[in-house]
Amino acid sequence: MKKILIISLLISLSCFSRADTLYLTSLEWPPYSGKKLINQGASVAVAKAAFASMGHELIVEFYPWSRAVKLASDDKKYAGYFPEYSYESDDFVFSEPMGKGPLGLVQQTGNPIKWNTISDLTQYKLGVVQDYINTAELDGLIASGRISAQAVVSDDKNVQKVAAGRIDAAVIDQNVLKYLLSNEANLRKLADKVEMNDRLLVNKDLHIAFENTQEGKKWRDIFNEGLKKIDVKAIMAKHL
Known part of the structure; x- marks a missing residue:
């Protein structure tokens, strides 16, 4: 029994160590995103739920739109920005749709x-x-x-x-x-x-724009997998 408990503890610690905190930028664009909105808005609620379903925490920081996009590209603290429409870009890769x-x-x-x-x-x-x-x-x-x-x-x-x-x-x-x-x-x-x-x-479909790097693509794939585990339409409807 003692050995089983030790193994279980090691597994739990291993899972915990893989949990990461992700930073994304956004803008004041209610009802989709906003610092003072309930759950910071419909799109932020979806994003946080998707990452949480994969064991990760999302922190969103809000800026004027042009600055939000620039920081997502230039500041390594941030893995991307949202909500965004998909477009041709060498700088960003886009998630699966997270609402409309x-x-x-x-x-x-x-x-x-x-x-x-x-x-x-x-x-x-x-x-x-x-x-x-x-x-x-x-x-x-x-x-x-x-x-x-x-x-x-x-x-x-x-x-x-x-x-x-x-x-x-x-x-x-x-x-x-x-x-x-x-x-x-x-x-x-x-x-x-x-x-x-x-x-x-x-x-239009709404997306997260992740930086077009190996790290950004990793987070995109994690987010896309998390979207499959949540009810996007229900979360959006609750906040719109």
Whole structure:
């Protein structure tokens, strides 16, 4: 019996020694991520649950978006950043989807923009958030100058500009707009002035972007395995 207890203790200690703490960066992007949100937001709750299911602890540190991405690339403390849409990159590798985000356009209530294809948006002045990935086609038309777009540092700024008629519409996640209009004091008064356009750009998968290194790929694989052990949809639904 004593020998069995010793063996069990050694196994337990061995498992404990393999548990690691992982650091990722994120941004204030409620309801998906935010320092003061319940469980730090829907995407953070999913990420922490997935890593916990594999015996690891996740610590998320929050920065402005551009800095969050840069730190994930330059600072060895961090293995990556999230939530992010997948895109072509030499610097990062992407996890399996950890939820979805309905990406569309916020417009003035009673003054909807009309479009069927992305190229129809060339007739409008749009707002985007600096360094956000949208869709390849939309970002390409903006980069070429065919779509007139103004960049701001956060979604709330675009909502204010749409409400004031300074731009025709702005790219935004539908859940983000809903949260902002319900919870941000300076935007509640705009709830009857703006609305989502009926047509979505895309219902985009959300991912963790891990640094494209051996260490980053190791954590990506651990996270992907952890996703299989949790109910992603239920966790997301609880926080959205």
